[in-house]
Amino acid sequence: MSHHQGHVIHQRIIDLLDTHHARYRVVEHEAVGKCEAVSAIRQTALGQGAKALVCHVKGNGQRLHVLAIIAADKQADLSKLAVSLGGLKASLASPVEVDKLTGCEFGAIPPFSFHPELKLVADPLLFERFDEIAFNAGLLTHSIIMNTQDYLRITAPTLIDFHRV
Template sequence: MANNSLAFTNNVFEALCSYLNDNCIIYRQIQHQATYTSEESSLARGEDLSIDGKALLMKVDDQFHLFVLSAAKKCDWKKIKERFNTKKLRFATNNELFQLTGLVPGSMPPFGRPILAFDLFIDESIIKNEKIAFNAGLLTESIVMQVADYLKIVNAEVFSFSIDK
């Protein structure tokens, strides 16, 4: 099973790089030791935590959605519940994350379709930065790119759902 999960994970990384290349996006790829938190990742990349795009897979009612916010912020559950007019909201479990994506916590890139099969929602904290940095489907591979380019190639709704830590 480990070989299958590694292949699935590599496919996300490879699909992401291909998608960026196909769309003529300039990006910096960084190989580093495995990182499990946003803080570790930003240190490994030599970038500020505020440009780190933290991707959270969350279940809203009966649907999973991907939410991206600056790692320097925390998720405001109330704003998401208001946006979706629901009381049912939770993080995907590690098992659900793996079953739905083949990924482990900390490796989720901030991309919905066509990379990952989820609707994508981006917090305003992301669009205030010039760059976005993120683990790219692997705990050992990161990408840094311009936010303007990121926004050009993702199909996402932008709204405010973060608060200061």
């Protein structure tokens, strides 16, 4: 992924949020790879972080690419995700596939799908505990903190409970 591609995705998100009159702010910061570290820099709770996982769901005639969004303080139960989408198993996509489907580097994938073959799903727990969510926006050095209800209104993700209990 080129740095330029990340800037393109970042600007696409900003344009989308502005078009839909979303309440958000951009935070520029050093590039950090861990959810805990970036939460501290953003001054947000770990549970506000929208962690994005690019997954394959297969089986029962299903072959889907899924952008699965989950709270950063939770772990994904991929088998629960697969069954909820009518498949038998789910796995994480390779770095090459992540680049092709998102145009973003690992750790900077936003909770937005701009690829027609990448289905957006989200664990509802992410939206139940906080008024705002936070995420890297195409670049490891840029985060967006936005109103939870605005995110749901703009993206309309398929809501699936897939966090580990």
